Amino acid sequence: MPAPTYSDGLLCQILRDTRVIAVVGASPNWNRPSYFAMKYLQGKGYRTIPVNPSAVGEEILGEKVYATLADIPERVDIVNIFRRSETVGSIVDDAITIGAKVVWMQLGVRNPEAAARAEAAGLTVVMNHCVKIEYGRLHGELGWSGINSGIISSKRRNVEVR
Amino acid sequence: MNRNEKPRGYGFETLAIHAGASPEPVTGARSTPIFQTTSYVFNDADHAASLFNLQTFGYIYSRLTNPTVAVLEERIASLEGGRGAVAAASGHAAQLLAFFTLLEPGDEFLASRNLYGGSVTQFTHAFKRFGWNCHFVDPRDPGDFRKALTTRCKAIFIENLANPGGIVVDMEPIAAIAHEAGLPLIVDNTLATPYLCRPFDWGADIVIHSMTKFLSGHGTSMGGAVVESGRFDWARFGKFPGLTEPDPAYHGLNFFETFGDFGFTMKTRAVGLRDLGPAMAPMNAFLILTGIETLPLRMDRHVANAQRVAEFLEAHPAVSWVSYAGLPSSPYRSLARKYLPKGAGAVLTFGVKGGFEAGVRVVETVELISHLANIGDTRSLIIHPASTTHRQLTDEQRIASGAGPEVVRLSVGLETADDIIADLDQALAKTKT
Ligand SMILES: Cc1ncc(COP(=O)(O)O)c(C=O)c1O
Numbered sequence: 001m002p003a004p005t006y007s008d009g010l011l012c013q014i015l016r017d018t019r020v021i022a023v024v025g026a027s028p029n030w031n032r033p034s035y036f037a038m039k040y041l042q043g044k045g046y047r048t049i050p051v052n053p054s055a056v057g058e059e060i061l062g063e064k065v066y067a068t069l070a071d072i073p074e075r076v077d078i079v080n081i082f083r084r085s086e087t088v089g090s091i092v093d094d095a096i097t098i099g100a101k102v103v104w105m106q107l108g109v110r111n112p113e114a115a116a117r118a119e120a121a122g123l124t125v126v127m128n129h130c131v132k133i134e135y136g137r138l139h140g141e142l143g144w145s146g147i148n149s150g151i152i153s154s155k156r157r158n159v160e161v162r
Numbered sequence: 163m164n165r166n167e168k169p170r171g172y173g174f175e176t177l178a179i180h181a182g183a184s185p186e187p188v189t190g191a192r193s194t195p196i197f198q199t200t201s202y203v204f205n206d207a208d209h210a211a212s213l214f215n216l217q218t219f220g221y222i223y224s225r226l227t228n229p230t231v232a233v234l235e236e237r238i239a240s241l242e243g244g245r246g247a248v249a250a251a252s253g254h255a256a257q258l259l260a261f262f263t264l265l266e267p268g269d270e271f272l273a274s275r276n277l278y279g280g281s282v283t284q285f286t287h288a289f290k291r292f293g294w295n296c297h298f299v300d301p302r303d304p305g306d307f308r309k310a311l312t313t314r315c316k317a318i319f320i321e322n323l324a325n326p327g328g329i330v331v332d333m334e335p336i337a338a339i340a341h342e343a344g345l346p347l348i349v350d351n352t353l354a355t356p357y358l359c360r361p362f363d364w365g366a367d368i369v370i371h372s373m374t375k376f377l378s379g380h381g382t383s384m385g386g387a388v389v390e391s392g393r394f395d396w397a398r399f400g401k402f403p404g405l406t407e408p409d410p411a412y413h414g415l416n417f418f419e420t421f422g423d424f425g426f427t428m429k430t431r432a433v434g435l436r437d438l439g440p441a442m443a444p445m446n447a448f449l450i451l452t453g454i455e456t457l458p459l460r461m462d463r464h465v466a467n468a469q470r471v472a473e474f475l476e477a478h479p480a481v482s483w484v485s486y487a488g489l490p491s492s493p494y495r496s497l498a499r500k501y502l503p504k505g506a507g508a509v510l511t512f513g514v515k516g517g518f519e520a521g522v523r524v525v526e527t528v529e530l531i532s533h534l535a536n537i538g539d540t541r542s543l544i545i546h547p548a549s550t551t552h553r554q555l556t557d558e559q560r561i562a563s564g565a566g567p568e569v570v571r572l573s574v575g576l577e578t579a580d581d582i583i584a585d586l587d588q589a590l591a592k593t594k595t
Contacts, residue, residue: 030215031413033420039217043209107422130422141219143182144227145431146235147246147424152172152180157187 006126008151011134014102014124018077019047021131022069022100024091025082026050028060033106034082035060037132044135049076069094078102080131081109089114096121104131174241174357179455182236196448197229216415216432226435230444234451238377238387241356241454242369245392246427248435249385249447253352253372254284255440256386260348260368261317262438263430264402267293270314274301274331275562276324278372279552281350282563285319300562304335308342316401317346317368322361322501323353325537326547326564326571327511328485330497337365344399352376353507353537357461364501367394368426375538376508379453379460383446388430392423405429411437460540460576465505467582468574474583475512480520480590485564486510508574509537511547511564518567520593521546525570527592530577530585542575542582 021041026034026048038048038061050060053067066072069079069091079095081088081103088105092114095103103118105111105127115125136142137149140157172180183194202221204210212218221227231249239247250256265271273285275298285296296319299310307318318340320331333349340347346367351359355376361369371377373385396405396418405425408414411433418425435441465488472486484491487498487506498506514520524544525533531542535550545551547565560566574582 030217031408031415033416036215036217036420039212039215043212043218108419133422136219140184143236144219144221144229144232145246145424146227146232146239146248146427148181148236148239148244150240151184152176153184154180156185156190 012138015135020076021046021078021080022049022051022076023080024051026052026060028055028058040132069098076100078104080104082106085109085111092118106130175458177240178457181240182233194230194233194451196444198444200224225439225441228444231442231447234447237454239389242389243360243362244389246424247387247389248427248430249387249442251440251442252384253374253386256370256388259430259434260370260388262434264316265294269316270295270312271317272297272299272307272310272315274320276301276329277321278325279555283554301331304332307336308339311343317348319348321350323507325353327509328487330487330494332497333364344401346394353509355461357458358502358504362391367391373450377454378450381539383449385442385446385450390426463576464508467579468508470579471574471582472510478590480515480593482513482515484512511569511571513568514570514593516593521568521570523593524589527589528585530581537573540576542577543573545571547571
């Protein structure tokens with residue numbers, strides 16, 4: 001499963017400039033990857049807004065669930081997609097319509113045609129990556145689980161205590 | 163974040179010193195501290211729950227993760243060019259963890275018959291009690307692995323540079339055979355270390371280490387590691403439901419879906435280490451980390467000394483044969499050129515004229531070289547496998563794995579080469595009386 005590679009600088013910039021992340025395909029089940037990501041990103045201070053037509057009327061992690069991206073009443077920075085690759089096209093079109101800055105597809109999710117449309121509309125696209133894993137890697141947390149972060153540094157890191 | 167822009171471009175020597183180890187954030191300590199603690203306080207109950215659910219990264223309890231051990235894990239993953247690693251209390255524990263993640267009761271795997279004797283015993287007897295069956299294959303003809311495959315086979319396991327010594331296994335075609343069958347190739351890279359060979363470059367999917375040996379390098383600490391390449395698609399053939407379906411051992415978590423190319427590593431830790439318990443001690447991780455910092459220097463000298471010792475032995479009248487892939491006479495010379503261009507390691511075997519008794523006599527009369535059951539120390543080490551490490555095997559297994567009655571195994575250390583040679587010379591002289 002070779003992932004396309006994005007520079008650490010680009011990913012850092014996206015994560016730094018983001019406040020609101022819409023999570024499309026968000027699951028209310030605690031053991032699903034989308035729930036993991038939401039929970040983790042909330043802990044890092046991001047606002048996460050779940051989008052899932054079959055969970056409308058519920059809350060996930062204290063956030064109201066919306067049926068579509070268009071229903072979200074506030075500005076969204078990242079549209080983070082946890083859906084099968086074939087179904088991504090219309091979600092990306094909605095992301096363009098609502099003026100999101102970034103489309104970010106989860107591990108295993110890839111749709112180059114939709115990505116090209118988003119890029120043509122001026123959005124940044126990341127495919128086949130997990131926001132949580134990349135945040136953890138870039139903030140020195142991934143190595144805590146023995147994962148190769150690829151980061152070499154002689155600088156002292158700021159400690160974040162949340 | 164500029165300093166993060168060039169991570170994969172660093173050389174092996176740089177990674178051996180730096181990978182995984184930035185300064186400790188609170189104190190600025192530059193050497194990796196020994197976090198001699200069992201447990202870590204939670205911020206609150208929700209933080210604790212997130213950690214237990216694997217929803218956030220962090221430390222809970224040192225059976226699962228420890229900050230000193232984690233530096234070592236990232237270091238070995240980096241040196242192997244892998245995605246992630248789990249350290250274990252020993253090489254044997256690492257093997258158990260790897261198979262525990264892959265196999266169900268009733269499953270089978272293939273292993274090269276040229277393995278460390280303890281691994282043959284572990285696979286033959288202990289693993290049977292988990293319901294796992296190992297079929298041993300002569301690795302000289304890679305095609306024999308294809309012939310031995312069964313529908314229950316879940317992996318192929320080899321030592322690329324085999325212990326007792328001198329045998330190089332042709333990894334690339336064996337990896338191809340494994341992949342055709344939808345199986346991962348597991349390579350024990352203990353004798354070569356990633357400095358001499360990186361199995362992932364030749365198609366391996368999982369690398370195992372006994373870090374007790376050259377990685378630690380000073381005979382101080384037991385340790386093992388399971389390293390994952392991140393390139394094996396566990397879902398493709400549906401053979402690994404434990405990784406690709408909801409795991410009842412972890413409340414229905416799907417490890418491959420959730421963690422992608424390091425799902426195997428996460429499961430090996432969160433289920434394997436959690437339930438079997440062979441965690442590495444932080445003190446050992448510190449000592450092994452310190453050892454790894456000089457791995458490239460040490461391996462160059464180990465190999466140079468081994469080459470000289472092998473040439474001396476081959477010319478000695480009391481020696482009937484020498485098995486070292488760095489010798490022009492070795493049938494493994496061309497494989498060594500391909501897989502081990504920097505040198506064929508530092509463990510070799512030789513046959514002493516006079517059989518079992520002569521072999522015993524050599525190990526008992528050396529004065530500088532230490533008679534003990536280990537390899538990969540700064541000190542030169544010697545053993546007579548037939549009476550020790552390979553004692554539990556049958557005669558047939560012993561001969562098949564290169565540990566016949568006249569065989570002596572030598573792990574060439576970092577002493578002055580002439581001194582190692584002089585010691586062997588005086589010991590060999592005594593076999594003739
Ligand atoms: C090639 C090889 N693999 C595995 C092991 C087992 O490692 P440990 O003794 O650290 O359990 C050894 C030990 O001799 C070995 O030489």
